[in-house]
Every structure is written in C-alpha cells, then in structure tokens.
Amino acid sequence: MTRRPELRNHQRDLYYFRMRLTVAGSIALFLFMLLAARFAYLQIFQHEHYQTLAEQNRISIVPIVPNRGLILDRNGVALAHNYTAFTLEITPSKIKNLGQTINELSTLVEITEKDRKRFKKLLEESRNFESLPIRTRLNDVEIARFSANRYRFAGVEIKARLFRHYPQGEITSHVVGYIGRINDADLDQLEEDGNFANYRGTNYMGRAGLEQSYENELHGTTGFEEVETDAGGRAVRTLSRTPPTSGNNLTLYLDLKLQQVAEQTFGKFRGALVAIDPKTGGVLAYVSKPGFDTNLFVDGIDTQNWELLKNSPDKPLLNRPMHGEYPPGSTIKPFMALAGLELNKRTPSYTINDPGFYMLPGSSHHYRDWKAGGHGLVDLHKSIVISCDTYYYGLAVDLGIDNIFNFLSNFGFGKKTGIDIEGERSGLLPSQASKMKRFKQKWFAGDTVSVGIGQGYNLVTPLQLAVATATLANQGIKMQPHLVRQIQNSKSGVVTPIAPQIAATLPIKPENLALVRDAMIDVTRPGGTASRASAGASYTIAGKTGTAQVVTIKQGEKYVESQVAERNRDHAVFIAYAPAENPTIAIAILVENGGHGGTTAAPIARAMFDYYLLGKLPVSAATTPEPEEAEHD
Amino acid sequence: MIRRLWLRFTLHIDGFLLASLAATMLFGQIILYSASGQSFDRVLSQFISMLVALVLMWALANLPPQHLMRIAWPSYVLGLLLLLGVALFGEVSHGARRWLHVGVARIQPSELMKIAVPLMLAWYFEKRERSMRLSDFAVAAILLLLPVMLIAKQPDLGTALLIAASGFYVLFLAGIGWKVILGLAISAAAFAPVAWSLMHDYQQQRIMTLLDPTQDPLGSGYHTIQSMIALGSGGIFGKGWLNGTQAHLDFLPERHTDFIFAVLGEEFGLAGILVLLVLYLLIIARGLYITSHATTMFTRLIAGSITLTFGTYAFVNMGMVSGILPVVGVPLPLISFGGTSLVTMLLGFGILMGVATHRRLVKQ
Numbered sequence: 001m002t003r004r005p006e007l008r009n010h011q012r013d014l015y016y017f018r019m020r021l022t023v024a025g026s027i028a029l030f031l032f033m034l035l036a037a038r039f040a041y042l043q044i045f046q047h048e049h050y051q052t053l054a055e056q057n058r059i060s061i062v063p064i065v066p067n068r069g070l071i072l073d074r075n076g077v078a079l080a081h082n083y084t085a086f087t088l089e090i091t092p093s094k095i096k097n098l099g100q101t102i103n104e105l106s107t108l109v110e111i112t113e114k115d116r117k118r119f120k121k122l123l124e125e126s127r128n129f130e131s132l133p134i135r136t137r138l139n140d141v142e143i144a145r146f147s148a149n150r151y152r153f154a155g156v157e158i159k160a161r162l163f164r165h166y167p168q169g170e171i172t173s174h175v176v177g178y179i180g181r182i183n184d185a186d187l188d189q190l191e192e193d194g195n196f197a198n199y200r201g202t203n204y205m206g207r208a209g210l211e212q213s214y215e216n217e218l219h220g221t222t223g224f225e226e227v228e229t230d231a232g233g234r235a236v237r238t239l240s241r242t243p244p245t246s247g248n249n250l251t252l253y254l255d256l257k258l259q260q261v262a263e264q265t266f267g268k269f270r271g272a273l274v275a276i277d278p279k280t281g282g283v284l285a286y287v288s289k290p291g292f293d294t295n296l297f298v299d300g301i302d303t304q305n306w307e308l309l310k311n312s313p314d315k316p317l318l319n320r321p322m323h324g325e326y327p328p329g330s331t332i333k334p335f336m337a338l339a340g341l342e343l344n345k346r347t348p349s350y351t352i353n354d355p356g357f358y359m360l361p362g363s364s365h366h367y368r369d370w371k372a373g374g375h376g377l378v379d380l381h382k383s384i385v386i387s388c389d390t391y392y393y394g395l396a397v398d399l400g401i402d403n404i405f406n407f408l409s410n411f412g413f414g415k416k417t418g419i420d421i422e423g424e425r426s427g428l429l430p431s432q433a434s435k436m437k438r439f440k441q442k443w444f445a446g447d448t449v450s451v452g453i454g455q456g457y458n459l460v461t462p463l464q465l466a467v468a469t470a471t472l473a474n475q476g477i478k479m480q481p482h483l484v485r486q487i488q489n490s491k492s493g494v495v496t497p498i499a500p501q502i503a504a505t506l507p508i509k510p511e512n513l514a515l516v517r518d519a520m521i522d523v524t525r526p527g528g529t530a531s532r533a534s535a536g537a538s539y540t541i542a543g544k545t546g547t548a549q550v551v552t553i554k555q556g557e558k559y560v561e562s563q564v565a566e567r568n569r570d571h572a573v574f575i576a577y578a579p580a581e582n583p584t585i586a587i588a589i590l591v592e593n594g595g596h597g598g599t600t601a602a603p604i605a606r607a608m609f610d611y612y613l614l615g616k617l618p619v620s621a622a623t624t625p626e627p628e629e630a631e632h633d
Numbered sequence: 634m635i636r637r638l639w640l641r642f643t644l645h646i647d648g649f650l651l652a653s654l655a656a657t658m659l660f661g662q663i664i665l666y667s668a669s670g671q672s673f674d675r676v677l678s679q680f681i682s683m684l685v686a687l688v689l690m691w692a693l694a695n696l697p698p699q700h701l702m703r704i705a706w707p708s709y710v711l712g713l714l715l716l717l718g719v720a721l722f723g724e725v726s727h728g729a730r731r732w733l734h735v736g737v738a739r740i741q742p743s744e745l746m747k748i749a750v751p752l753m754l755a756w757y758f759e760k761r762e763r764s765m766r767l768s769d770f771a772v773a774a775i776l777l778l779l780p781v782m783l784i785a786k787q788p789d790l791g792t793a794l795l796i797a798a799s800g801f802y803v804l805f806l807a808g809i810g811w812k813v814i815l816g817l818a819i820s821a822a823a824f825a826p827v828a829w830s831l832m833h834d835y836q837q838q839r840i841m842t843l844l845d846p847t848q849d850p851l852g853s854g855y856h857t858i859q860s861m862i863a864l865g866s867g868g869i870f871g872k873g874w875l876n877g878t879q880a881h882l883d884f885l886p887e888r889h890t891d892f893i894f895a896v897l898g899e900e901f902g903l904a905g906i907l908v909l910l911v912l913y914l915l916i917i918a919r920g921l922y923i924t925s926h927a928t929t930m931f932t933r934l935i936a937g938s939i940t941l942t943f944g945t946y947a948f949v950n951m952g953m954v955s956g957i958l959p960v961v962g963v964p965l966p967l968i969s970f971g972g973t974s975l976v977t978m979l980l981g982f983g984i985l986m987g988v989a990t991h992r993r994l995v996k997q
Contacts, residue, residue, distance in 0.1 A: 042865040043903040050865025231883035
C-alpha cells in the first residue's frame with residue numbers, strides 16, 4: 001500500500017468504503033446461499049437416507065420373553081413353576097468403574113460377598129452389553145431406596161423378571177432338572193440350530209432333566225415389541241406388539257406323593273428307586289438319593305455351593321437311576337430262570353442237590369453259595385424263593401453266555417431304555433464281544449458262572465432293572481418308559497396325551513411267566529428272602545431280593561458286614577410288582593451299602609405299594625428296619 | 634403528552650430493525666419451546682432475558698455515538714485486564730479457563746470483548762482518520778491480536794476466531810489494502826501446519842471429525858451426525874412442531890443451545906429454515922444500509938463490524954449444525970437459549986440503532 005496524502009478526499013473515501021461494504025455484503029449473501037444449498041441437499045436429496053437413519057435411531061425391536069411352561073405331577077402339583085421378582089441389573093458396558101458402582105449400590109441394597117462372586121462369574125461368561133443381575137429378589141424397601149437414587153446410576157436398572165422355581169427342591173432334582181444361564185457356547189449352538197431369534201431376550205435354558213429334554217416344548221415363542229426409544233435406550237412408547245406364546249405345560253406320570261413316600265422310607269440311605277406303571281411304561285416315581293436343591297442353579301450357582309455338591313462323597317449330582325451302574329445281583333435270577341424254561345434247559349421239576357458250592361467240570365475252583373453247607377434239594381421254584389446261587393451257576397453254564405446275552409437283552413439289559421431324559425447310560429450285559437472290546441480278553445467258561453447270579457461283568461442301571469421288572473409284570477410286553485404323560489398347549493389349552501408305546505413284545509410262554517411269578521410271590525412270604533415284605537398286605541406282592549457286591553471277597557474268606565467299612569458294604573437291591581395277579585406298579589430299588597435286599601430295600605417297596613394301591617402313608621419316616629437274621633441271599 | 638412521550642421513547646429506535654429482530658426472536662421462542670422439551674420455564678426465562686436485552690438495547694440506542702467513543706478504550710483496557718486475570722486466577726470449568734470470580738458473580742470477560750474490540754478499533758481509526766498509514770493498521774492488528782491470543786489460550790478457539798473476525802471487519806472497512814489481505818491469507822495458509830501442531834487434541838479432533846464424522850460416531854462425530862440426521866429427516870416441510878424425533882428422544886445434543894437450529898430444521902423443514910434465513914438477511918441488509926449511511930468513520934466502522942459479525946455468527950452456527958464447519962461453541966444468534974449472548978447481540982444492535990437515529994437527528 002502506498003502512502004496516502006495527508007488530507008483525504010472525503011467523497012472518494014466514502015465511495016471506497018461503500019464498495020468494500022458491497023463486497024462484504026455480497027460475500028455474506030453468497031455464504032447464506034451456500035448454506036441454503038447445503039440445506040436443500042440434506043433435506044431434499046438426502047431426505048430419504050436421513051429419514052431411515054432417524055427411524056433406526058428411534059425404533060428398536062424389543063423381544064418379549066415367553067413364560068416357560070410348567071412341569072406338573074400327575075395330580076397337577078407343580079414341580080417347576082415361575083414367579084415374578086425384581087432384580088437389580090447392571091449393564092457392564094455402560095459403567096466406567098464397575099467395582100466402585102457395586103460398592104455404591106451396596107449402600108442402598110444389600111449385596112453379599114456371594115452376590116459379588118456370582119456376578120463376577122456371570123461377567124466372565126457373558127457379553128458385556130448384556131444386562132446382568134447383581135441382586136435378585138429385591139424387597140419393596142430396597143426397590144424404593146434404589147429408585148430414589150436411580151439418577152446416580154446410569155447403566156443400573158431394576159427389572160421385573162420371571163424366575164423359575166422348583167418347589168419340591170431336592171425330591172425332584174434329577175427328574176425335573178434345572179435351567180441355567182445361556183452362555184456363549186449355547187448361543188453358538190442356538191445359532192446353528194436356527195433358534196437364535198426365538199431366544200432373543202431369553203437368559204435361561206434347560207440344563208438337565210426334563211427342563212433340558214423338553215426345552216423346545218417349555219420355552220415357547222418369543223414375542224416382539226416395536227418400541228420408540230430415546231438416545232439413552234429407554235423405551236418411550238410402544239408402536240406395535242406381537243405377544244409371546246408361553247411354553248407348553250408338561251404333566252408327568254410321576255406321583256409326587258409316591259415320590260415323597262420313597263424319599264421318606266429311604267431315610268438316611270443313598271440309592272435309587274424307579275417305579276413304573278407296567279401297562280403304560282409311565283414312570284410313577286424316580287428317586288435319586290441324595291438329591292440337591294435345583295434352585296441353586298437358577299441364578300447361576302456360586303463356587304462354594306458348587307464345590308460342595310461336586311466334592312461330596314454322597315455324590316448328590318449323580319443321577320443314580322440312569323447314570324448309576326450297579327451289578328444286579330440276585331435280582332437277575334427270575335430272568336435267568338425264564339431263560340432256562342424258555343430255552344428248554346430246565347423244567348419246573350428239575351432238581352439239584354446243593355452242597356453249598358459249584359464246581360466247573362475239570363476244575364477244583366469252588367463257586368460258593370451264599371449259604372455255607374447249601375440248601376439241599378432245590379427246584380426252580382425254591383431256587384428263586386431262597387435265592388440259591390448253586391442252581392444258577394449250573395444254569396448259566398448250561399445256557400452258555402451267548403444264549404444268556406440274547407435272552408436278557410430282550411428285557412433291555414445292556415441297552416439304553418430311551419426314556420425322555422438325556423444322558424442315560426447303557427449298563428453292561430456281558431458277552432464274548434463285550435469282554436473282548438472292553439478288556440481285550442477271550443471269554444472263559446468260568447466267566448459264565450458268576451453271570452448266573454448277576455455278578456461279574458454285569459452292570460445295570462436301576463431304570464433298566466425297573467423296565468425289565470415291568471416287562472415281567474406285563475406278560476412280556478415291554479413298554480417304553482416315559483416321564484411325560486401329556487403336553488398341554490398353553491395357548492389353546494388343548495391337552496395332547498403321549499400314547500404309551502410298546503417297545504417290544506417278548507414271545508414268552510404265559511405258563512413260564514406264571515411259574516416265575518408264583519416263586520416271586522413266595523419270596524415275599526415267610527420262608528422267602530424277603531419274608532416280611534407282604535406281611536399283612538391285602539394284595540399280593542411278587543418280588544426278588546438281591547445283593548450287589550461292592551468289594552470282591554477273596555476265595556476262602558467270609559463277608560462279615562460289621563467288619564466292612566460302610567462304603568464298602570454291599571448294595572441292597574429289590575425288584576417287585578403288585579398286585580401280582582394284575583400288576584399296576586413295578587419297582588426297582590437300589591440302596592447303596594444297604595446290605596441285603598430283603599432287609600433294607602423290600603420295606604421301601606412295601607411302603608410304596610401301600611400308598612399307591614391303598615393310599616396308605618407310612619407310619620413313621622426314617623425308621624431303619626431291624627436286620628433280620630433269616631434273610632440273606 | 635402521551636404522544637410526546639411515545640415519540641421521545643421511540644426516537645432512537647429503528648423500526649425496521651426492531652421488527653426484524655422481534656420477529657426472529659419470537660420465532661426463536663416457538664422453536665425453544667419445542668427444543669426445551671416443552672419447558673415453559675425455559676421459554677419464560679428466555680423471554681425475560683429478551684426484555685432485559687431490549688431495555689439495554691434501547692438505552693444504548695439513546696447514547697450518542699460520540700459518547701460511545703469515550704468508553705471505547707476504557708472498556709477495551711478493562712476487558713484486557715480481566716482476560717489477564719482469567720489467565721492468572723480464572724476458574725476452570727469443563728476443561729477451560731474462561732470464568733473469573735468477582736465477589737459473588739462469575740463473569741466471562743470474552744463476552745465483553747465481543748463489543749469492546751470493534752469499539753476500540755473503530756475509535757482508533759477515527760482518531761487516525763486524517764493521517765492513516767500502514768503502521769496504523771499494524772497497531773490495530775496488535776490491538777486485535779492481544780485479546781484474541783488470550784482468549785484462544787483459555788482455550789476458546791471459537792470465540793477467539795469470532796472476535797478476530799469482528800476486528801478484521803473493522804480493518805477491512807477502514808481500508809486495509811487488498812495486497813495485505815492477500816498476504817495475510819497466504820501466510821495464514823502457510824502457518825496452518827504450525828497452528829495444527831499448536832492445537833489442543835480436542836480441537837484437532839473436531840477438524841478431523843468435520844472431514845469424516847463417521848470416523849468417531851459415538852465420540853466427537855456424534856453431534857454432527859445426529860444434527861445432520863435431524864435436518865435431513867425433516868425434509869421440505871418438517872415433521873411438525875413438537876414432533877421431532879431426534880430432538881424429543883434426546884438423540885440431539887445441546888438441542889436448546891448450540892444445536893437448536895437442528896430442531897428448527899427437523900420440525901419445520903427447509904421451509905422453516907428459509908424463513909429464518911430471510912429474517913437474518915433482512916437484519917443484515919438493514920445493518921448494511923445503516924452502515925452505508927453512517928456519517929463518521931467511527932460509526933461506519935462499528936456499525937459495519939457489528940452487522941457482519943452478526944452474519945458470521947449465524948453462518949458459523951448453521952454451518953456447524955449442517956456439517957460443513959467444525960463444531961465450535963457458537964450459539965445461533967437471537968434463537969439459542971442463553972441470556973448472555975442475547976444481551977451482547979442486542980447491545981450491538983442498540984449501537985447500530987444509535988448510529989442510524991443520531992445521524993438522522995444531525996440531519997434534522
């Protein structure tokens with residue numbers, strides 16, 4: 001810029017000034033036009049794009065979790081139901097300092113060390129944008145206190161949640177099972193099965209028992225709600241709603257009262273009991289002792305309780321009726337007797353003279369009878385009533401292992417029964433093939449001998465034993481065992497019964513069945529191995545005792561109960577059905593370390609029958625029966 | 634008697650300007666009612682601020698420009714001292730040192746400087762009118778840069794740039810050479826990388842975000858993205874008053890203050906925006922008209938600076954909401970909730986009216 005003269009031309013200055021003002025005004029006008037163009041671009045040409053974004057912003061699809069179906073016993077008593085409770089939940093991704101937030105919360109709402117531990121475990125298993133419960137079952141005071149302070153806790157909410165509850169707790173633990181929180185592995189599985197959408201919003205799924213095997217029936221169909229949400233994700237109003245469909249209700253064959261009778265009469269003993277309606281295969285009682293409180297699993301079990309259950313020597317988590325594999329002991333004898341009759345290896349009148357032991361031809365090894373000195377003359381009937389071992393040693397050898405295997409497998413031994421709970425074991429029915437497979441050894445003639453009395457390579461589950469007993473009771477018609485009797489559609493209320501299914505019809509002559517049945521009736525009468533089982537009963541009981549060895553006794557030694565550590569004592573086994581002429585209930589009982597079947601297991605069966613057939617409840621619980629000298633096998 | 638009082642009362646009021654301002658502010662009240670979530674309290678509070686601001690405007694309009702000249706340098710010096718005070722003893726709020734405790738009240742000296750800087754520069758050029766040299770522009774530049782630097786340091790880059798702009802308009806209208814402007818522009822471009830390295834992280838972030846808001850959609854890009862969604866989804870005629878989903882469901886941040894324009898765009902659409910643009914252009918046009926008819930160097934410069942600064946505020950705010958300028962804390966003039974900026978704005982228009990009416994009196 002050049003120097004200006006001292007005195008300036010006023011008019012020229014004004015002209016220059018106005019020119020500059022015009023320039024500035026034009027620039028301002030131009031910039032406003034630019035803005036107008038920008039707005040036109042956003043609001044006309046990009047309108048649809050932003051319209052979509054705005055809709056996405058405000059509308060979110062919220063799943064509505066369906067009510068889980070109920071599980072009821074045959075009389076409609078709830079074994080699993082739902083209730084609503086308020087939980088305090090934290091969304092970890094919305095919280096900066098989790099520890100501090102929990103500490104602050106604990107000044108308003110009681111948060112125990114257990115709650116913290118459980119929350120920590122949940123945190124590790126879940127995705128952190130999920131809402132996780134820190135406290136469940138808040139009371140009214142706690143809800144009020146938190147609500148008043150809610151503004152301080154972004155990312156913490158009180159939610160009304162449906163909770164699963166098992167009112168019968170331990171008694172039905174292994175049959176009903178439990179639900180547990182869905183973890184990442186479950187989510188992957190659900191995605192694979194194409195069920196992911198239906199589980200949106202669902203936090204729990206069946207983990208064990210019926211809760212697991214009937215998951216598809218119980219879960220129901222998730223509903224959806226289109227809600228308008230604000231930037232904080234809070235729902236402002238509902239735009240549309242597709243209601244959920246509750247899960248279907250299951251009604252079982254199981255009679256809770258009967259189950260309670262079994263629980264009661266078991267007393268302090270561990271073991272398993274399965275009662276089946278022989279005509280339908282319906283499971284009337286399914287007991288595993290001890291059980292555990294399934295409610296512990298619903299919120300996610302804490303480490304301490306888990307360790308306690310897992311490491312308990314009583315193995316409460318073991319589902320004994322289907323996971324427990326035991327030697328059947330002498331309860332196999334009625335089936336062996338039938339095999340002898342059916343395969344023409346024995347006639348009813350065929351008699352042996354029992355010296356108290358059995359020897360294979362060309363061997364000096366003594367296979368001992370349980371009774372030193374033997375039973376004298378023994379025919380088929382007596383062999384069952386007094387449970388003669390020597391009779392069955394010989395029968396087994398005469399039958400041969402292949403015949404035994406074929407005949408017994410018809411009753412379901414060595415095979416899964418196909419009951420409607422998952423995780424069943426198949427037990428072990430000995431055969432040449434199975435020994436080779438399992439022990440890489442050839443079958444020896446000597447192996448066959450002990451198979452005859454249900455020892456050796458012989459393992460059954462209590463459930464298998466119950467099914468076999470029911471088959472015996474039902475004239476050789478084997479019914480598929482089933483827990484669920486009918487399914488009720490929660491929406492229509494329509495009840496669909498599950499038709500009983502015949503699993504197999506065994507071609508057994510009725511007269512042979514009658515022979516075995518008559519012998520089994522005498523087992524429960526004076527002179528039998530369970531001589532008091534039917535004392536005073538107005539109906540007839542057919543039964544068979546058994547003893548399953550826990551520790552093998554060496555040749556030349558004698559088993560003396562009082563000298564054996566409690567957990568090495570024999571298991572008591574008892575199978576029975578009643579009324580013998582027209583059976584409506586068949587039972588298999590295994591009492592762990594219970595000693596003799598006639599002593600500990602048979603009274604349990606009697607109590608069960610008294611209730612089921614007569615409606616009579618046991619007089620007193622947990623009275624351990626007196627040992628009876630005469631009963632042994 | 635009443636007629637004479639009325640005349641005396643309206644003597645220094647520019648009717649056209651007042652009508653435009655009032656129309657804009659009333660439109661603002663309607664938007665504010667929606668933007669504040671139908672808070673009648675907010676609207677009332679803003680209405681009271683408006684009345685106070687109008688009274689102050691009236692008072693300043695009645696002050697002859699030559700009296701205004703007398704307070705130019707004292708207010709500038711006071712403002713500068715207060716800014717120094719802020720730098721030394723200021724109170725930190727939201728990570729910036731902008732406030733100064735004076736007894737019971739908290740004051741923000743940068744507000745004062747919005748008026749004091751153009752006043753000071755206009756006064757300076759008025760004094761040097763008869764013998765203006767290049768060195769005078771250099772002195773003026775220093776007078777301008779001192780407060781701008783102090784405010785930028787707080788840090789409040791938005792206000793610093795706007796005050797720099799208001800000062801630059803004075804220099805421009807006073808006749809600073811085109812070559813100098815060109816030189817400044819070139820050196821500014823050359824200086825840009827240096828300025829970048831001197832910027833605070835969040836300032837750099839804002840500029841990066843402007844280039845690509847989706848880069849950080851939940852962080853610094855959130856404001857821009859949500860306000861663009863609000864505008865775009867509004868379409869030509871908008872979603873209707875009180876029906877903006879972006880605004881009422883809290884997606885829009887600062888919706889009754891800096892981002893109130895997005896509420897206007899969402900609920901009244903392009904049509905509503907054009908109404909506001911026209912109102913703003915009317916105010917600017919009237920301001921430029923008054924400026925071009927001002928009789929003295931001082932009044933010309935101050936009136937021009939005030940008018941152009943007003944336009945700049947409006948442009949910067951609308952530019953930031955529509956995503957073509959970085960997010961700086963600049964309110965939408967006459968519309969955004971907040972008494973301070975309203976008072977500052979109307980004080981400016983009071984000066985403008987004074988310039989217009991006292992000239993008329995001189996003529997008469």
